[in-house]
Amino acid sequence: MARILSIDYGKKRTGIAVTDPLQIVPGGLATVATCDLMKYLKDYVSRESVERIVIGEPRQLNGEPSENLQRVRQFAAQWRKQMPNIPLEFYDERFTSVLAHKAILDSGIGKKARQNKALVDEISATIILQDYLRMKGI
8 A cells, every 4th residue: 555645735834744554544744844845745755655645725714715725726736737646635624723732732742842833734734634534434
């Protein structure tokens, strides 16, 4: 089997998570500068077998598109054009940042570490992937 990779796309930073090759356990992989995301992903998929990419679809609580949705769609179109052999699909990411902050608080991590926005992005990507796997029954 191949891994499933998830992305919590942000204007400045992007959190990335990935499953193990058996698609059982999701875990944080990295947080990268968004301007370096395409290169990072291309390097990663050249080394690891990736079945698909799941990207968080940013929406407001009422379901309306958030201001970041256009950037996410532009990235998705660029990915599909450059890497058509690896499918990319959207997944509703509402509440993932809230859940990531809660997970960090519940973990007992110190105050300084809790302010690390890169950690929040990576945990958000992990939550997107975990929810996606649960929804798919994987």
